[in-house]
Amino acid sequence: MAEDVWILGIDMTKFGKHPDKDVVDLAAEATMGALADGGVTMRDVGVIGAGNLMGAGGFGQALQKQVGQTGVPVYNVANACATGATALRVAVMAIKAGEVDMGLAVGVEKLAGAGLLAGGTRPPDHNTWTPRGRDGAVAPIDGRLGTETMPGVFAQIGMEYGHRYGGADFELFARISEKNHAHSTLNPKAAYQKKMSLEEIMNDVMIAYPNTRPMCSANCDGAAAAVVVSGAKLKTLSAEQRRRAVKVSASVLTTDPYEEACQILPNVNTLTRNAARQAYEMAGVGPEDLDLIELHDCFATAELVHYDNLMLCEEGGAVDFFESGAPWRDGSSPVNVSGGLESKGHPIAATGIANIWEICTHLRGEAGPRQIEGARVGLAHVIGLGSACGLHILEKAA
Amino acid sequence: MPTQVPLVDYLVLGDDPHLVAEECTACGAHFFGRHNACASCFGTEFRRVDVPREGSLSTFSIVHMAAPGIAVPFVAAVVDCGGTSVRANVVNVEPTPERVSLGMKLRLTTFPLGLDDEGVEAVGFGFEPAG
Numbered sequence: 001m002a003e004d005v006w007i008l009g010i011d012m013t014k015f016g017k018h019p020d021k022d023v024v025d026l027a028a029e030a031t032m033g034a035l036a037d038g039g040v041t042m043r044d045v046g047v048i049g050a051g052n053l054m055g056a057g058g059f060g061q062a063l064q065k066q067v068g069q070t071g072v073p074v075y076n077v078a079n080a081c082a083t084g085a086t087a088l089r090v091a092v093m094a095i096k097a098g099e100v101d102m103g104l105a106v107g108v109e110k111l112a113g114a115g116l117l118a119g120g121t122r123p124p125d126h127n128t129w130t131p132r133g134r135d136g137a138v139a140p141i142d143g144r145l146g147t148e149t150m151p152g153v154f155a156q157i158g159m160e161y162g163h164r165y166g167g168a169d170f171e172l173f174a175r176i177s178e179k180n181h182a183h184s185t186l187n188p189k190a191a192y193q194k195k196m197s198l199e200e201i202m203n204d205v206m207i208a209y210p211n212t213r214p215m216c217s218a219n220c221d222g223a224a225a226a227v228v229v230s231g232a233k234l235k236t237l238s239a240e241q242r243r244r245a246v247k248v249s250a251s252v253l254t255t256d257p258y259e260e261a262c263q264i265l266p267n268v269n270t271l272t273r274n275a276a277r278q279a280y281e282m283a284g285v286g287p288e289d290l291d292l293i294e295l296h297d298c299f300a301t302a303e304l305v306h307y308d309n310l311m312l313c314e315e316g317g318a319v320d321f322f323e324s325g326a327p328w329r330d331g332s333s334p335v336n337v338s339g340g341l342e343s344k345g346h347p348i349a350a351t352g353i354a355n356i357w358e359i360c361t362h363l364r365g366e367a368g369p370r371q372i373e374g375a376r377v378g379l380a381h382v383i384g385l386g387s388a389c390g391l392h393i394l395e396k397a398a
Numbered sequence: 399m400p401t402q403v404p405l406v407d408y409l410v411l412g413d414d415p416h417l418v419a420e421e422c423t424a425c426g427a428h429f430f431g432r433h434n435a436c437a438s439c440f441g442t443e444f445r446r447v448d449v450p451r452e453g454s455l456s457t458f459s460i461v462h463m464a465a466p467g468i469a470v471p472f473v474a475a476v477v478d479c480g481g482t483s484v485r486a487n488v489v490n491v492e493p494t495p496e497r498v499s500l501g502m503k504l505r506l507t508t509f510p511l512g513l514d515d516e517g518v519e520a521v522g523f524g525f526e527p528a529g
Contacts, residue, residue: 116463127515129403134431136407138520139511143468144405145522146485147461152474155459160476163457163500170495208474209460209495258438261483263429265457265476 002096004231006245007394009038012357015191015222015345017112023055026223027108028066030350034104034225039241042068045227046100049075049090051083051107051349063106072100081298082382083107084224084352085253085390091228092251101233107354108223109347116207117150117219151208151216151299153385156265158301159210161308167319168304170210174201177215177300177342179328184339186370189354191220191345215300217346224353243397246360249283249377250393255386268302268383272309275391279379280311283393287311291375292362293333294355296383297340307335310381334372337362352382352390363396400513405522406431415508415523417449419482428482451506452528453479458500460493473498477525479506489524503528 011033013026021029027050035041050060060074073094079086084107091103129138142148162168178198184190196214204212229237234245254275256267280286287310295310297303304318312333313321321327327335338344338358341351359378361367367375376396383389404411408418408430419428424441428449435442458475473488489507491497504525511520 116465129514129518129520131403131407134433136404136431138403138405141406143461143464143472144487144511146476146487147459147464147472147474149461149464151463152459152461156457156474156476159459159500160457206460206462208462209471211459258427260427260481261456261476263437264483264485 003098005092005095005248005251006229006231006234007226007248007356007360008040008102008229008234008241008245009034009036009227010225010357010360011037012189012224012350012354013222014189015220015347018221021221023052023059023108023110024062024066026110026221027052027063027106027225030108030223030225031063031067031104031106034227038227039238040102040227042070044102045070045072045104047073047091047094047103049077049087049103049105051077051087052109053078053080053083053349054109054111079388079390080384080386081296081346081348082253082352082384082388082390083349084354085382085392086352086388088226088228088353088356088392089251089253089390092248095228095230101230103228104225105228105353106223106225107349107352109349110221111219111347112221114219147208149208151211153266154299154302155208155211157268158299158304160265161305161318165316165319170202171198172319172322173210173215173300173304174198174212176297176303176322177201180297180336180340180342181214183329183337184343187339187344190339190343191218192339192343211299211301215342217298217341218343220345220347222345222347222350222354224350224357226353226356244364245397246363247395247397248392249285249395250279250391252279252282252391254389266385266387268387269305269309271387271389272306272381272383273311275389276310279391279393283395285377285393289377290333290379291377292337292359292372293335293379293381294338294358295335295381297336297342298346300342303335303340306381310379329370329372337370337372355380355382356392356394359394363394400517400519402519402521405511405520409508409521409523411508411521416451416506417484417523418446419449420444421447449482449484450480453477453484453504453525455488455498455500455502455504456483458488458498460495460498475525477504487524488526490526
């Protein structure tokens with residue numbers, strides 16, 4: 001039977017601009033923070049899952065050279081914005097397979113000052129129209145045949161939900177952003193901690209209708225790391241370590257199964273719903289049992305569809321769910337009390353572990369002014385285009 | 399009339415410009431561009447089929463910020479052409495939310511993209527309001 005897995009130690013850096021720190025500085029800070037938080041050292045870690053999407057390869061080994069070269073396996077992973085959760089999955093799988101009793105997962109990105117992010121490749125311009133690639137394209141198609149830029153892709157994803165179920169207009173999406181910016185004022189780790197009014201959000205620079213600049217995830221620098229341990233090993237540790245350990249009740253990774261149009265506009269719905277179903281079943285909980293949720297609001301238009309995909313509401317009911325006040329921090333189903341990707345920030349490979357840090361902090365009763373009282377069960381969700389969905393359900397130690 | 403080439407090879411030019419899709423002979427799934435096998439059923443046989451020129455707007459975004467060289471704002475869209483979804487821009491319409499609405503009827507249109515150094519003209523496509 002597979003081992004149960006616990007988060008023993010976890011840390012994230014403050015997200016924001018860190019011009020004097022390179023990716024390894026940031027990753028080392030989070031790693032050493034997580035090890036100290038767990039009361040262990042690199043000597044105890046048997047496997048490392050390491051993610052840094054935009055950097056040169058071999059990040060895991062570059063980190064080892066700065067925090068401890070112990071010769072253990074390093075898996076350098078990449079799954080776009082689901083990279084952090086993928087790194088954690090590697091460590092969890094190794095423990096469940098019985099290969100190690102403790103693992104480390106780290107995600108880091110330096111993205112401050114990065115401009116527009118887009119998927120897809122850009123073939124070089126030429127003097128003659130020459131067909132290239134599987135489509136025989138004679139020129140780059142981004143901008144000519146739709147868009148590959150993230151704000152535009154996710155704008156279409158949100159608008160499509162509105163087309164199917166109604167009620168999702170520019171103002172509604174802007175109010176989702178208003179919620180997340182308000183939440184972030186209580187989070188000292190957030191890159192931006194500024195309340196923004198609905199008018200300010202709607203009148204800000206339009207990036208891809210209906211996403212204005214504050215409705216887009218904030219590019220910034222940051223890292224997060226987690227030390228995971230088997231239940232058997234945890235039993236041998238101190239009372240304090242056992243008290244603060246957080247159970248990983250579900251750790252799931254999915255990709256998008258074929259559906260009509262999925263290779264035209266990414267379908268972020270089915271793979272999330274599949275991951276959620278698997279996770280709820282693994283954990284033996286339902287969405288009604290969740291005390292808080294950190295989901296992938298890469299854009300305000302994305303958050304809406306995930307209320308539905310994660311089954312926080314009934315199918316088609318995401319607009320009503322938002323209108324009911326449920327996802328505010330004082331509602332029945334607090335979503336992104338950290339400020340989410342829009343305000344806390346989105347250093348891509350760090351996010352999948354950073355949102356787990358947020359959940360753990362509440363489950364441990366250590367979230368201070370933004371504490372969700374009595375939090376016992378939380379869910380963390382990330383989506384990387386291509387696509388991959390990482391989903392974890394976490395529970396307070398009994 | 400200069401020699402013309404389509405922007406992508408699934409745009410067929412001529413008197414009756416239209417799009418073609420690769421249809422999996424086993425399950426009927428449609429794809430654009432070369433595919434090694436069907437993503438739905440893993441079949442390896444495809445036939446070319448014509449895509450209807452009329453469609454409706456499944457979703458859109460009005461893109462204001464894009465990579466250098468791309469004229470903004472433009473309307474990025476997914477158009478449902480008789481059950482086959484197509485990625486394209488909505489053209490010949492003012493790119494504002496007041497003029498573009500989900501579900502609006504559209505039809506395929508083509509337009510020149512310019513001449514290369516050998517005098518060859520590339521032709522692109524989009525969807526315009528069908529009224």
